[in-house]
Amino acid sequence: MVKMLKTRALVLRSRPLGERDRLLSLLTLEQGKLSAVAPGARKIKSKLAAGVDYFTCGSFLLYRGRSLFTVSQLEVETSFRNIRENIRAYAYGMFFAELTDKLLQEGEPAPEIFHLLFNCWSSLDENKADQELLARFFELKILSLLGYHPHLKGCLYCGSTAGPFFWSNSSGGIFCEKCRPGGAVFPFAKGTCSLADSLLGMAPEKVANVRASAIQKKELKDFNHHFLQYWVDVTSFQGLSFLEKIVNVEKDK
Ligand SMILES: [Zn+2]
Structure with a gap:
């Protein structure tokens, strides 16, 4: 099984997970809906913090774990500001x-x-x-x-x-x-x-x-x-x- 997945995705849901992380529900273009952890995304200085909110479309690099994906990199395409x-x-x-x-x-x-x-x-x-x-x-x-x-x-x-x-x-x-x-x-x-x-x-x-x-x-x-x-x-x-x-x-x- 391929461990890495690079895909465009929309953030459907984002909720806090523990002190540091966020748990996302993503709608990916290639693989449909999946859950992914964004490690450290609750920290203000985190590189992931900006892209894990509602109304984000981005290019996600995901690492497939045993039960969940982990967001490894993320490039925001649009965040629908209006x-x-x-x-x-x-x-x-x-x-x-x-x-x-x-x-x-x-x-x-x-x-x-x-x-x-x-x-x-x-x-x-x-x-x-x-x-x-x-x-x-x-x-x-x-x-x-x-x-x-x-x-x-x-x-x-x-x-x-x-x-x-x-x-x-x-x-x-x-x-x-x-x-x-x-x-x-x-x-x-x-x-x-x-x-x-x-x-x-x-x-x-x-x-x-x-x-x-x-x-x-x-x-x-x-x-x-x-x-x-x-x-x-x-x-x-x-x-x-x-x-x-x-x-x-x-x-x-
Ligand atoms: Zn009739």
């Missing part, structure tokens, strides 16, 4: 990282998800797209890339595109009023369904051109979370609860 200076962008960026970290298994290459996260962090950094729509785009895309692609092009049973639709998690698609199955379904207005479908087929840089009403955004958020919750416990996400707090503070102003 995300760090904007509290909303920070919360969204953290949510993207958390979702990636929770959904991916270690050691399974996921280059498309690497590019998705990199592009969505870049978009937050450039502050061109509506952050809420970017988040919905990210949620839909990551699930789709992991194989949970929602069918949103007309009723699964009869093909009707008239709407309104009813989403079924167990079927992974929508039904029309006539064909809707029994059990739990999520009602879905036609416009919101088309919005979700167009986001799914879109390149990240195009999200900046998308406009949606507040009602559509609310419905799409509820839909995505209903869909996501089927796969992962979103209620435990720190980035999301942090976001809710920010939104509530802004509302109270």
Whole structure:
């Protein structure tokens, strides 16, 4: 087995480990998600200290140990400075990282998800797209890339595109009023369904051109979370609860 791995990676999570070190969850371009210790990174003078924070993309030289990797060298490519200076962008960026970290298994290459996260962090950094729509785009895309692609092009049973639709998690698609199955379904207005479908087929840089009403955004958020919750416990996400707090503070102003 090759002991050294040189790879581009994004820092998904970084937490203190003992007095000196940090434990990182990295999304590498070549080998997917992996855990790595950054020795001495909690020391201010450490060469690694600057590159082990959230929102880092860098070139990592990793040494494979028995159970974990160790960061041996690190060159920061970008640290998405604007995300760090904007509290909303920070919360969204953290949510993207958390979702990636929770959904991916270690050691399974996921280059498309690497590019998705990199592009969505870049978009937050450039502050061109509506952050809420970017988040919905990210949620839909990551699930789709992991194989949970929602069918949103007309009723699964009869093909009707008239709407309104009813989403079924167990079927992974929508039904029309006539064909809707029994059990739990999520009602879905036609416009919101088309919005979700167009986001799914879109390149990240195009999200900046998308406009949606507040009602559509609310419905799409509820839909995505209903869909996501089927796969992962979103209620435990720190980035999301942090976001809710920010939104509530802004509302109270
Ligand atoms: Zn139907």
